[in-house]
Amino acid sequence: MELTLTETVARVEAATKTYGTGAGRVNALDGVTLGIPAGRFTAVMGPSGSGKSTLMHVMAGLDSVSGGRVFLGDTEITHMGDAELTLLRRRRIGFVFQSFNLVPTLDVRGNILLPFELDGRRPTREQSEWIDHLVDTLGLGGRLTHRPHELSGGQQQRAAIVRALATRPDLVFADEPTGNLDSRTGREVLGVLQEAARTFGQSIAMVTHDPVAASYADHIVFLADGRVAAERAQSPAEEISSFMLGMEAHA
Numbered sequence: 069m070e071l072t073l074t075e076t077v078a079r080v081e082a083a084t085k086t087y088g089t090g091a092g093r094v095n096a097l098d099g100v101t102l103g104i105p106a107g108r109f110t111a112v113m114g115p116s117g118s119g120k121s122t123l124m125h126v127m128a129g130l131d132s133v134s135g136g137r138v139f140l141g142d143t144e145i146t147h148m149g150d151a152e153l154t155l156l157r158r159r160r161i162g163f164v165f166q167s168f169n170l171v172p173t174l175d176v177r178g179n180i181l182l183p184f185e186l187d188g189r190r191p192t193r194e195q196s197e198w199i200d201h202l203v204d205t206l207g208l209g210g211r212l213t214h215r216p217h218e219l220s221g222g223q224q225q226r227a228a229i230v231r232a233l234a235t236r237p238d239l240v241f242a243d244e245p246t247g248n249l250d251s252r253t254g255r256e257v258l259g260v261l262q263e264a265a266r267t268f269g270q271s272i273a274m275v276t277h278d279p280v281a282a283s284y285a286d287h288i289v290f291l292a293d294g295r296v297a298a299e300r301a302q303s304p305a306e307e308i309s310s311f312m313l314g315m316e317a318h319a
């Protein structure tokens with residue numbers, strides 16, 4: 069029997085991604101082998117241009133690799149077609165973006181239910197209870213009929229988090245989720261993501277530049293020049309920061 073020490077929810081094997089040709093050729097991913105641990109909060113860090121967004125796009129099936137293999141759970145998505153990938157993203161992946169990406173014409177409830185609408189289904193009773201629970205936990209109970217422009221940035225991001233968690237996706241990708249928030253609100257949002265992993269066993273992969281944001285994660289992956297430079301368990305922000313400075317000094 070194969071012994072797996074840490075179960076992974078998504079993984080890439082020897083992934084490469086090349087843009088351009090000749091002198092303009094860029095190896096955005098240069099042989100990345102990496103697993104995102106299941107049920108945990110992972111931060112992906114690295115200097116600008118190190119390949120963080122490319123890695124996230126490839127793992128979420130938003131972009132294809134030039135070489136290597138990509139898996140979501142046991143499903144290999146490396147050569148999957150667009151239609152199948154769209155369905156897979158809808159059913160198995162949640163997204164939280166820096167810019168919240170809420171639909172301005174829908175109220176909070178409409179935004180939260182959007183992933184179900186897009187998939188042509190209604191939440192089951194169990195799913196509705198789950199959504200109510202998320203809404204209560206994230207303190208959005210009094211805001212369900214408000215539209216995004218009537219909410220603070222932190223409330224908008226919490227609504228986006230409820231939307232991302234509502235379908236109980238295998239994996240939530242968060243791309244600089246606190247980039248547009250003040251530091252206190254940002255910490256609240258990071259606390260919510262951390263809790264989602266700890267309490268609900270939600271797998272989360274967050275791309276960030278910010279050592280404070282990464283200090284909330286259970287696991288930190290450092291990228292440099294399209295490669296995995298290091299992986300660390302949860303660490304204080306100061307340690308993450310000095311590690312990043314060291315990496316940049318050697319770049």
Ligand SMILES: Nc1ncnc2c1ncn2[C@@H]1O[C@H](COP(=O)(O)OP(=O)(O)OP(=O)(O)O)[C@@H](O)[C@H]1O
Nearest residue numbers: 087088094096114115116117118119120121122123
């Ligand atoms: N569509 C593209 N065409 C050409 N080059 C690209 C494209 N997308 C990314 N790159 C290049 O690939 C490399 C990795 O980019 P990527 O956006 O993944 O980095 P990043 O770590 O997310 O950076 P940042 O922190 O600045 O967002 C960079 O050198 C970038 O210029």
